[in-house]
Amino acid sequence: MKSMLWKNWSGSVKFKPNQVFYPSSIEEVVNLVKKANSENKKIRVVGSCHSFTPLISTNDYLLSLDNLNGVISINKEEQIAEVWAGTKLEQLGNELYESGFSQENLGDINVQSIAGAFLTGTHGTGIDHGILSTQIEEMTVVLPSGDLLD
Ligand SMILES: Cc1cc2nc3c(=O)[nH]c(=O)nc-3n(C[C@H](O)[C@H](O)[C@H](O)COP(=O)(O)OP(=O)(O)OC[C@H]3O[C@@H](n4cnc5c(N)ncnc54)[C@H](O)[C@@H]3O)c2cc1C
Structure with a gap:
């Protein structure tokens, strides 16, 4: 998905990932990890952006599991x-x-x-x-x- 500016809940952490991915299966997560490895990119996973420290901040790939829920x-x-x-x-x-x-x-x-x-x-x-x-x-x-x- 197209990149935009991301912020955590308090706004103290701001970043623009290169790309954001929303996989719908474990297989898609695995394929993304392999893609990142082959492109020498790092992946950060994001939940709801509520942590206060820059745990989710990245300029590489951001991975959300919002489509893997329930x-x-x-x-x-x-x-x-x-x-x-x-x-x-x-x-x-x-x-x-x-x-x-x-x-x-x-x-x-x-x-x-x-x-x-x-x-x-x-x-x-x-x-x-x-x-x-x-x-x-x-x-x-x-x-x-x-x-x-x-
Ligand atoms: C208003 C507010 C109230 C809060 N109240 C409390 C409270 O009462 N008690 C308390 O202890 N804390 C509290 N917190 C802190 C909050 O619970 C934590 O910051 C928690 O991490 C937020 O979850 P998240 O889904 O937003 O995670 P994120 O902030 O999105 O991510 C947190 C970490 O988990 C990693 N991560 C997320 N999903 C995955 C995944 N699927 N696989 C691998 N890694 C993953 C991320 O990479 C990151 O390192 C509060 C925070 C806020 C803003």
Whole structure:
């Protein structure tokens, strides 16, 4: 997609990526990683631009998982939901609620992506609850080589 000026939530970080990609499958993510490698480009992934430090800033490729969103499945017995990394917390809350579930703890707002919240140590409150990433049971990750790791 055509490049434009991107800003984080507070406006303290501004940047113009060379290109922005919105893959709709894991295969497309893998192909993008391989393309970036062959062109000697770096990739940054963006969730909802709510982090305060320049984690998402890049002049190379920006990758958004906005098209990879939603709950994939829920194992009611084990109380484990499989969700796409681009799922925003509000959507996740609504979809879990439809099945009678919720995340055990959340932060102040619900616009973050689940991946962005997990990867920055986002936390809610309460001494009996861990940070959001303690809710992770398993992840599928696309490695810099383009290989998949569970
Ligand atoms: C108004 C406001 C209120 C907030 N309240 C709280 C709070 O109550 N508690 C708290 O702990 N924090 C809070 N935060 C911080 C916020 O939760 C974090 O900054 C969180 O990272 C934002 O998620 P995001 O989806 O916007 O991630 P981004 O800022 O877009 O990205 C964060 C990091 O995650 C990486 N990333 C994102 N998606 C992926 C992916 N799919 N794969 C690999 N890497 C990825 C990015 O590359 C980047 O390094 C708040 C922030 C704001 C602006």
